[in-house]
Amino acid sequence: MLNLKRITASLLLVAALVISPLSLADDAAKGLEIAKERKARDAGWGSSESDTLMVLRDAQGNESVRAIRAKALEVKGDGDKSLTVFDQPADVKGTAFLSFSHIEDADEQWLYLPAIKRVKRISSNNKSGPFMSSEFAYEDMSSFELAKYKFNYLRDEKLNGLDCFVVEATPTDRFSGYTKIISWIDKQHYRVMKNEFYDRKKALLKTMTMSDYQLYLDKYWRPKRLDVINHQTGKSTSLIVKQINFNVDLDDNDFNKNSLKRVR
Amino acid sequence: MGFKLSALSLALVGCLTAQPAQAQTNSTGIKVEPGLTLWRIAYTYPQRGNLSVDKMMELIFFANPQAFSSDDYTSLRAGSVLVMPQTESQQSVASTQNKVLEPEQEQNPETPQTSVTAAPKAQPPKNVTPVSSVSDTTDYSNYVFPEESKQSALQTDGKLALETRYFPQDAAYTGQSQTQFSGSALLEFYLPWNDEYDGISFSPYYRYDSEDEERTHADIRELKYFHVGDSWEVHVGIDKVFWGVTETLHLVDIVNQTDFVEAPDGEDKLGQPMVHLSTLHDWGTLDFFVLPYFRERTYPGWEGRLRGPLAVDPDKVIYESAQEQKHVDYAMRWSHSWNNWETALSAFKGTSREPQLINSQNADGQLQALAFYPQITQVGIESLYIVNSWIWKLEAIRRQGNLIEDYTASDIGFEYTFYGVNDSVIDVGLLMEHQYDSRGAGISMSQNDLFIGTRIAFNDVDGSEILAGFAQDLDYSDSRSMLLEAKTRLSPAWTANLDIWLFDGKSPEEMSYWIRQDDFVQLSVEYHF
Structure with a gap:
């Protein structure tokens, strides 16, 4: 009996060794397919303008509110452009952030400091750094690009009654703060419902949940609410999209240093 | 319904009710483990419904004066057992399935009222660990940009x-x-x-x-x-x-x-x-x-x-x-x-x-x-x-x-x-x-x-x-x-x-x-x- 068990076990092991490279490749291909489909379904949105509240909470539950306005422009064949203006707290009012995401190169980022009217180029190397001291990192705010990750399909799973693909994404950029991101993507609309982020030590860092998805232009799903909780610090951030408009009159000229200086 | 509760927290409710009772002196309360804060209890409380974390903290605070060493939210005594106030949202949990897919609903004028005096019926969270998906549901819709x-x-x-x-x-x-x-x-x-x-x-x-x-x-x-x-x-x-x-x-x-x-x-x-x-x-x-x-x-x-x-x-x-x-x-x-x-x-x-x-x-x-x-x-x-x-x-x-x-x-x-x-x-x-x-x-x-x-x-x-x-x-x-x-x-x-x-x-x-x-x-x- 015992021997038989051992033999079966080693046979299974051999089988696993033979089969797994194939299935691994399959999972990688399927993961990429899902990511491609997700990207494809979101292509063509053009431009948008949004008003957003950011509620920061420390581990004791003290809240701090930030208000931001953002303009975004889809760039064909490259990452998106965005211009974000901070309205709250009052001392940073008028501070603005211009970002050009790129697929291959490092992102370009500028900060406008209204008190001295200075546009300052900043390093985009702070990907893992907190955006406005929130639990969102800069890299969470930049556009989703296939070349930035390696994908791996893990399993199917129901999340909140929705059939989802569970896909693992490994960032290719060595400056990313994550070793992997596990995403729950709903099978019907390819919307990300939940992300789990693992830090450089491969420990679970934070969970982001998207809720209150709305359909725009009959095609594009956007969550009106994103919640991130940092499991290591107990801090959390809610991003509440108050308003978002698509097909706004924006072009390249609205995303340069001059327009950055002009925003109020 | 005028409240939102993310569906994942419902799963949590399910887990909690299914688990056998832990060593707690009061089966309807939460035992305050060392290091646990009032905010975390309020934040992760599955039956919080559409109440803000602040409101929930206030309710727990006023329902449990014995558990605080001073007139201060941070003075929660470790080892005390909190009587959890009932929120009406508990009764409507089932109807919030798939909430995430529905368009935003109008705020019901009959916002669920909370009754602090009512006998606590709340399900006790077993062990209040950080729950990733429990959203703070504070209503920010009145914020004017x-x-x-x-x-x-x-x-x-x-x-x-x-x-x-x-x-x-x-x-x-x-x-x-x-x-x-x-x-x-x-x-x-x-x-x-x-x-x-x-x-x-x-x-x-x-x-x-x-x-x-x-x-x-x-x-x-x-x-x-x-x-x-x-x-x-x-x-x-x-x-x-x-x-x-x-x-x-x-x-x-x-x-x-x-x-x-x-x-x-x-x-x-x-x-x-x-x-x-x-x-x-x-x-x-x-x-x-x-x-x-x-x-x-x-x-x-x-x-x-x-x-x-x-x-x-x-x-x-x-x-x-x-x-x-x-x-x-x-x-x-x-x-x-x-x-x-x-x-x-x-x-x-x-x-x-x-x-x-x-x-x-x-x-x-x-x-x-x-x-x-x-x-x-x-x-x-x-x-x-x-x-x-x-x-x-x-x-x-x-x-x-x-x-x-x-x-x-x-x-x-x-x-x-x-x-x-x-x-x-x-x-x-x-x-x-x-x-x-x-x-x-x-x-x-x-x-x-x-x-x-x-x-x-x-x-x-x-x-x-x-x-x-x-x-x-x-x-x-x-x-x-x-x-x-x-x-x-x-x-x-x-x-x-x-x-x-x-x-x-x-x-x-x-x-x-x-x-x-x-x-x-x-x-x-x-x-x-």
Whole structure:
């Protein structure tokens, strides 16, 4: 009996060794397919303008509110452009952030400091750094690009009654703060419902949940609410999209240093 | 239903009810494990429904006075058992399935009421670990965005500041005092129309100083009309522009005059009347300036610190040009950025913003300094190269004139940032800049000086930051200056700043000798609205 068990076990092991490279490749291909489909379904949105509240909470539950306005422009064949203006707290009012995401190169980022009217180029190397001291990192705010990750399909799973693909994404950029991101993507609309982020030590860092998805232009799903909780610090951030408009009159000229200086 | 509960928290409810009871004295309460906070209990309480975390905390607090050692949310006693108040949302849990897919619902006027007095029926969370998917469901729908409230109407912002300076050393010159109090107000009015393609802005500024009557002054920082075209824009009126990339010196920045009484770093500027046209091209941005009126630099008076042996006479000013302040100056700048490179070339022709100081005797026989503003031509270059965490910076100028010694000056250096040091969220930047001026130490304080400093961004909710460093004169080993600037937010509207400047200059032939006794500590609080 015992021997038989051992033999079966080693046979299974051999089988696993033979089969797994194939299935691994399959999972990688399927993961990429899902990511491609997700990207494809979101292509063509053009431009948008949004008003957003950011509620920061420390581990004791003290809240701090930030208000931001953002303009975004889809760039064909490259990452998106965005211009974000901070309205709250009052001392940073008028501070603005211009970002050009790129697929291959490092992102370009500028900060406008209204008190001295200075546009300052900043390093985009702070990907893992907190955006406005929130639990969102800069890299969470930049556009989703296939070349930035390696994908791996893990399993199917129901999340909140929705059939989802569970896909693992490994960032290719060595400056990313994550070793992997596990995403729950709903099978019907390819919307990300939940992300789990693992830090450089491969420990679970934070969970982001998207809720209150709305359909725009009959095609594009956007969550009106994103919640991130940092499991290591107990801090959390809610991003509440108050308003978002698509097909706004924006072009390249609205995303340069001059327009950055002009925003109020 | 007027509340939201994320579906995942429902799964949690399921788990909790399914689990066998743990060692808790009260099956309807929560035992407070050491380290557990009231906020976390409220935040993770599955039956919170659409109540805000704050409200939930309040309810738990009032329902459990015995569990708190004082009248304070943070005084929760470990080991006590909390009676959880019932929220009506518990009864409707089942109907919230798939909530995430439904469009946002109207707020039900009959918002679930909470009853603190009712016998607790709540399901006890077993073990209140961080629950990733329990959303705070605070209703933020009443928040009015500044954007919405303005709607092309007048927008008003401002800043009020109170400041005190203390100079620990005895004054070098008679009449100067050791403590200084000051208050300032900056208002900003903004009236856009035509979808912000046109607009007017107006920013008056006033500072009162307890000691120095020259530091008590008013200025119009901005009063302009602007129009934005397709790939051009024009600004007409009093305005402020900044040129430059380096941190310690602003050599190329010549359009606006320095408001020197404000701070020794020279970063505060006076409003400058101008017509400014900016055009965008594939090959860069061109800026043209016509500057029809000259602003004289502000200087501390006899009672003020941070000056030379003689105060500068504000009423008697000498110009090379017979047109004096009405001399029309011109400037232009081309700037462009490629991925990692940014460069700008600039040229200026007109009245020098930097005067030469001439000692003279007034009618009473008293010695004083007079400001003489020569005509100059200046060309400048700015360049920046960014790679990974490095930013390399360069600024250089060549200045010429009939009545000045032609000279070259530069500021070259880098900033390197360590992001998230030691797995924290703190960024630490290292800065180094070398300053050069061909005129030498008798005229320039930065003829051959090395600045080394650090910038620490805490990335905390209060936006705390520290900039500290020192500049060492490489020609005069006993001459150096040190600075520390720290700022943090005290509340959403209030900020506090601490500035410390130390000056060490023992060589009389070197300029910092003038201010060798002027070390100071400055504390200021600012109210923003």
